[in-house]
Amino acid sequence: MSTDASETAPTRRGRGRRPAGQETRDALLAAARVVFTENGFDRATSRAIAARAGVDAAMVNHWFGGKSGLFVAAMQLPVDPEDIVARVLDGPADGVGERVVRTFLGVWDQTDGGPLVALLRSVSGHEGAARMFREFITKVVVGRVVRAYATDHVDLRIGLCAAQIAGLGLVRYVVKLEPLASAGHDTVVAAIAPTLQRYITGPVT
Amino acid sequence: MSTDASETAPTRRGRGRRPAGQETRDALLAAARVVFTENGFDRATSRAIAARAGVDAAMVNHWFGGKSGLFVAAMQLPVDPEDIVARVLDGPADGVGERVVRTFLGVWDQTDGGPLVALLRSVSGHEGAARMFREFITKVVVGRVVRAYATDHVDLRIGLCAAQIAGLGLVRYVVKLEPLASAGHDTVVAAIAPTLQRYITGPVT
DSSP: OOOOHHHHSOOOOOTTOOOOHHHHHHHHHHHHHHHHHHHHHHHOOHHHHHHHHTSOTHHHHHHHSSHHHHHHHHTSOSSOHHHHHHHHHSSOGGGHHHHHHHHHHHHHHHHTTHHHHHHHHHHHHOHHHHHHHHHIIIIIHHHHHHHHHOOSOHHHHHHHHHHHHHHHHIIIIISOOTTTTTOOHHHHHHHHHHHHHHHHHSOOO | OOOOHHHHSOOOOOTTOOOOHHHHHHHHHHHHHHHHHHHHHHHOOHHHHHHHHTSOTHHHHHHHSSHHHHHHHHTSOSSOHHHHHHHHHSSOGGGHHHHHHHHHHHHHHHHTTHHHHHHHHHHHHOHHHHHHHHHIIIIIHHHHHHHHHOOSOHHHHHHHHHHHHHHHHIIIIISOOTTTTTOOHHHHHHHHHHHHHHHHHSOOO
16 A cells, blocks of 8 residues: 555644644544554554544544544545546446446556555455445445446345456456556456446346 | 364474375475465465475475465365366356356355455465466466467456456455355356356457
8 A cells, every 4th residue: 555755644733733624534544544554454443543643533433434434435545435436327327337447447547556455455354344345335336336227136236346346456456467457448348347237237147 | 264273283204204295295285374374475485384394395396396386275275276177177168157156156165265365365465475376367277267268368368257256256255245245156156157258258359
């Protein structure tokens, strides 16, 4: 996971000073990336993250609904999940497979999969992280896309999409298997979009 | 990863005694599981593994072609890769997608994905392990299956199959997303076999 110096440096705010909204949120995210990476999910506490960010621990609940939400946000794609969902939902049902692939490639390529590697390491190391990932899949990104277009077998379709998307990320960015690792987006879309299209709107049983 | 007591116990052979073939190989595998798990891939040495197994370090090269081959074998499915490949190749081209899914499910279900979790942890933590996994995919299991049935875009097809298979394993056994985590094999086959069939014998560009 990439954490540049500006992210990892403590914010050095005076005790008790409470910065305005977005600044607090950003400080918590930067602190969370460091604390989760250093301590793992289970041992990282909201209190420790807030202390590093120089804000009150209550801000974790206020901005992220708790440690879990903060973890999802911190380990996340460098784009707000809302933006991802909005991009994928912006079009007709018969193009959703392609939009899913293009959106994930666009987001992941920006960071060469760094957050994905961190996520896989967390997921394979902590049951807590696996639970986070389940919630993230079903409630945030994939679940909302599938629910927007699918009429049956919604939960199965969510799992199928998650499997194909995660597997693509694993092979392209973590295992780095060629030619998939450096293939252009059109090549990846031609190969994988039909799969996601079927998993979302086609027959799966 | 499951390592029962009989596997993890040192073999306590006298120094210099060289047991017959299969016994040496098994002792090295059992020792490798412990040493790789304790030390990670990079810091585990062939010498340390051989010492724990009570055999000469040259046996690592003799039986596995080196530390890499021993790692692949030790972190492996509880079935010889040769058996997996043989099962998948045993039938017509138009049923290969189904045979791939059934074979992997059969093997993975036996261990509830334990070796897969260990593999993912290694792959996300060590470039050496990612390289191992690339070699394993392309040379051992997936590559041989794809080469047996595909006539074009062989390397791309190998990556696509690897992505779908690994993603299925990740979601079913590691993230444990329902209903895919506990779905019967027929359900998983109905959903995923058509994908693998296309990745091996259908249009991918």
